[in-house]
Amino acid sequence: MKKCPHCDKVLMASILPQCSWCGGELKENELRKTKEEILQRWEKDKKDNEYRKNLEKHGEEVRKAFERNIRRRL
Numbered sequence: 746m747k748k749c750p751h752c753d754k755v756l757m758a759s760i761l762p763q764c765s766w767c768g769g770e771l772k773e774n775e776l777r778k779t780k781e782e783i784l785q786r787w788e789k790d791k792k793d794n795e796y797r798k799n800l801e802k803h804g805e806e807v808r809k810a811f812e813r814n815i816r817r818r819l
């Protein structure tokens with residue numbers, strides 16, 4: 746966890762070179778880690794979304810097949 750050199754609070758992830766608490770300027774080397782964390786987070790979210798989408802698609806196909814089966818029996 747990185748702390749703001751101005752107000753000593755733990756920095757929140759931010760793309761801006763600025764402390765979210767006091768608005769103090771941050772040097773690039775104070776920021777880099779949080780930037781990387783954000784990028785990793787984005788990558789993870791993207792993968793999660795794709796996974797969810799695939800699941801939904803699969804669920805839809807299962808449901809359609811199920812409905813086809815029922816119609817055949819009626």
Ligand SMILES: [Zn+2]
Nearest residue numbers: 749752764767
């Ligand atoms: Zn600060």
